[in-house]
């Protein structure tokens with residue numbers, strides 16, 4: 718079995734779009750005002766955000782398929798800005814799956830610091846995370862909502878992993 722790490726925001730749930738919409742309303746530039754946007758993230762009511770965020774490209778069913786295949790040892794590896802955010806994500810994943818490992822990563826730490834990376838797959842929508850993962854000898858897979866060119870292996874649905882590995 719291959720170790721497979723799946724990002725949460727922008728891969729499982731589309732939580733990013735509502736937060737960025739809110740940032741825009743507050744006149745925050747998500748690209749440059751990272752500190753302010755981090756603060757915004759830490760103030761969000763994650764329980765509500767998770768409830769209201771749609772699954773991306775049938776991600777929940779795709780994870781069920783991946784589990785069934787027994788090809789992967791699956792963990793969720795997600796950056797968090799607060800323990801409340803971590804708790805909401807843990808509760809959400811636990812309400813759907815009873816045996817997935819969930820690793821909340823403090824926003825200021827690299828995902829590569831939290832686990833073994835060598836030959837492990839990371840599926841993430843953020844190229845910065847994937848670059849670090851690849852440098853740490855991991856296999857980087859870029860997830861995007863719609864097909865786009867990427868320097869990494871790219872997928873738009875998690876069940877594509879079944880054919881790739």
Ligand SMILES: [Mg+2]
Pocket residue numbers: 724725726727728841842843
């Ligand atoms: Mg993400």
